[in-house]
Structures are given as structure tokens and as C-alpha cells.
Amino acid sequence: MNTKAIRYNISSKEKYKRVIAAVHMVYRLVNSTFSTKELLIRLTRIICQLVGASSSCVHVLDDKGKHLKLIAVFNGKINILYERKADLAKATKDERSVVQGATIVRDRFIGLPLVSEENIGAIFMRRRPTQKPFEDFDREVLTVLAEEVVIAVRNLQLQELQQKVILDSIKSMGKFFANQGVQEFCQHAPAYYKIVQCLAEKMGMNEKDTEALEYASILHDAGSIDVPYHILSKQGRLTPAEFREIRRHPEKSVELIRPVSFLKPVLPIILYHHERYDGKGYPSGLRGEEIPLGARVMAVVDAAEAMLTRRPYKREISASRMTQEIRRQSGAQFDPKVVEAFCGLCDQTKFRKYLSIIGT
Ligand SMILES: [Fe+2]
Numbered sequence: 479m480n481t482k483a484i485r486y487n488i489s490s491k492e493k494y495k496r497v498i499a500a501v502h503m504v505y506r507l508v509n510s511t512f513s514t515k516e517l518l519i520r521l522t523r524i525i526c527q528l529v530g531a532s533s534s535c536v537h538v539l540d541d542k543g544k545h546l547k548l549i550a551v552f553n554g555k556i557n558i559l560y561e562r563k564a565d566l567a568k569a570t571k572d573e574r575s576v577v578q579g580a581t582i583v584r585d586r587f588i589g590l591p592l593v594s595e596e597n598i599g600a601i602f603m604r605r606r607p608t609q610k611p612f613e614d615f616d617r618e619v620l621t622v623l624a625e626e627v628v629i630a631v632r633n634l635q636l637q638e639l640q641q642k643v644i645l646d647s648i649k650s651m652g653k654f655f656a657n658q659g660v661q662e663f664c665q666h667a668p669a670y671y672k673i674v675q676c677l678a679e680k681m682g683m684n685e686k687d688t689e690a691l692e693y694a695s696i697l698h699d700a701g702s703i704d705v706p707y708h709i710l711s712k713q714g715r716l717t718p719a720e721f722r723e724i725r726r727h728p729e730k731s732v733e734l735i736r737p738v739s740f741l742k743p744v745l746p747i748i749l750y751h752h753e754r755y756d757g758k759g760y761p762s763g764l765r766g767e768e769i770p771l772g773a774r775v776m777a778v779v780d781a782a783e784a785m786l787t788r789r790p791y792k793r794e795i796s797a798s799r800m801t802q803e804i805r806r807q808s809g810a811q812f813d814p815k816v817v818e819a820f821c822g823l824c825d826q827t828k829f830r831k832y833l834s835i836i837g838t
Pocket residue numbers: 698699727728751752
């Protein structure tokens with residue numbers, strides 16, 4: 479919708495058409511957005527267009543309603559999302575009143591609460607002093623849209639909560655097995671996930687692929703819970719049959735996770751995280767870029783972690799020796815581009831710190 483087309487003193491028929499168009503626009507937004515953060519940030523921009531505001535802001539409260547959890551802002555040019563717990567007491571008086579349920583319409587400012595069974599946040603609109611003040615019609619349009627937004631935010635929050643519960647359950651299973659002495663297969667140090675994130679960013683992976691990689695980092699060895707315990711915990715040399723059993727863990731992880739529909743993009747990373755760049759890996763012997771990028775990234779981080787960690791049957795090695803070893807396997811076990819990115823990161827203090835934490 480063209481903001482310049484918004485006029486005042488428009489006919490009832492025209493108003494009706496505007497409301498329908500606005501509802502349709504937000505409906506499309508809601509149905510094409512799969513995370514609360516993305517929804518809020520896109521919403522601020524669309525709402526500005528719909529009511530001809532110069533800036534807009536959406537606040538979302540935390541579960542207890544005491545703090546602001548997310549704040550999305552559009553100032554006419556830039557979209558920003560603040561994702562940190564902010565004290566509601568520090569918000570302006572108007573912001574506080576609106577978040578707590580009041581509607582404020584004042585010249586060039588509108589504040590509308592987002593109310594479900596309880597207050598979940600608020601939408602704020604502003605116009606410049608050179609623009610006309612808001613009219614009742616603008617508030618009416620925004621009220622209709624706010625109702626749509628409340629439902630969308632609640633649905634996404636519930637969905638995200640459900641996803642968190644599922645991931646936490648799988649993490650707990652990992653913890654349980656780690657406590658049983660099969661740590662290397664079921665649980666990683668928190669620094670492991672930081673290393674994965676840094677490497678994904680360095681490789682230029684987009685937000686969606688990075689998220690899939692992060693889930694895969696948590697879940698890729700989950701299938702080892704289905705590998706007989708005496709094999710996982712064996713400290714001596716494994717027999718060929720035992721090796722075959724262990725090598726089935728990527729497929730077992732996939733079978734375990736397949737019923738969880740939101741984890742579908744994660745499955746190829748999990749299935750192929752033991753493939754090698756030269757085609758000598760398992761389970762399918764994929765080579766080069768046939769292997770999903772996420773799996774190539776994870777292969778390097780997994781190997782680094784294994785080398786840096788002391789186990790009852792092996793000693794750890796230093797970070798510099800680990801880096802040499804990763805380099806030595808460039809083009810053989812690992813993707814040379816991932817190796818280059820990983821070794822580049824090893825020059826950064828923050829990254830070296832994560833590596834040192836893994837090794838403790
Ligand atoms: Fe694995």
C-alpha cells in the first residue's frame with residue numbers, strides 16, 4: 479500500500495476497503511512468519527505504511543508481565559530488534575500505561591495495548607510534527623490489526639515454548655547419558671555451541687540455516703542412546719561389529735527426531751555429520767559439496783572438540799596442535815573452506831577462549 483495514497487475525510491466505502499486491505503496485509507505477514515522476532519520487526523514497517531506513521535515500535539512483555547522482553551523499532555529507515563530484558567519501570571509513563579492496558583491517542587501519537595487473556599505488550603505509532611494528527615479512523619484500523627497481531631504473537635510464543643520443551647527434553651536425555659559415562663556421544667560443553675555459531679557466521683550462513691545448525695549441534699548424536707551401552711562405554715579397541723553399530727548413530731538420531739516436524743531442516747545435517755570431504759565417511763560416502771554445509775561445519779567442530787577433550791582412554795592435545803591437525807585434514811576429512819574459516823577464527827581472542835573452555 480502506498481502511504482501517499484492515504485487521505486483524510488475519505489468515504490465509508492473507501493475506509494472499508496482500507497481496513498480490508500490492511501487486515502489482508504497483516505494476515506499475509508502472519509502466515510509467512512515463523513518466529514516472534516521476525517514477525518515484530520516486519521510488523522513495525524508494515525504498520526507504518528498502513529497508517530502513514532513516521533515511526534513505530536512494538537513491545538512484548540516477558541511471561542510474568544514485569545519486564546519488556548522484545549522491542550522492535552522502525553524509524554522510517556531502519557528496523558531494529560532489541561532482545562534483552564528491560565525494566566518496565568524504566569519505560570516512559572505513556573509506554574507503561576499502554577503496556578498495562580490503556581489506549582492513548584494524542585495528536586501524532588497512538589499507543590495501543592496488545593491484550594490476550596492478559597497484557598502481552600503494546601504497539602506505538604508516531605507522526606512527525608509536519609504531518610497531520612492521527613484520526614479516529616487510524617485508531618480503528620490499528621485496533622483491528624492489534625487483535626490480529628495478538629493472536630499471531632500468542633500462537634508463535636506457544637509454538638516456540640513447545641519447541642523449547644522438546645529441545646530441553648532431548649538435552650536432558652543427553653545429560654542423563656553423560657552421567658552414565660558416555661559423555662562424548664551425548665553432551666557438549668556450552669562453548670561448543672558458541673564455536674558452531676561463530677563458524678556459521680564466518681561461513682556466511684543465513685539465520686535459518688544457522689538455527690538449523692544450532693539444533694543439529696544439540697541433537698546430532700541423540701541416536702547414540704539406542705547404541706548398546708556396553709559399546710558406547712567400552713574403553714578398549716572396538717570390534718568391527720561394534721564399529722558398525724556406532725556408525726549407525728546418525729541414522730538413529732534422524733529416526734528419533736523425524737517425528738518432530740519443526741526439526742525437518744535439521745535432519746540432513748544430522749544424517750551426514752560423519753561424512754568426509756574426500757567421500758570416505760559414513761553413512762553414504764557423500765563427497766565435497768554433496769555434503770550439506772551444516773554437516774561440513776559440524777564435522778570440523780566435532781573433531782576439534784574431540785581433540786581438545788581428555789577422555790579416560792586418551793589425552794587431550796593443545797589448541798595449536800589441534801589447529802595443525804585440522805589443517806592437515808583440509809580437503810581430506812574436511813571442507814577446505816570450512817578449515818580456512820575455522821583457522822581464521824583461531825586468531826581471535828574470543829574464539830580461542832571458547833576453545834580453551836572446551837578443553838577444561
Ligand atoms: Fe556423531
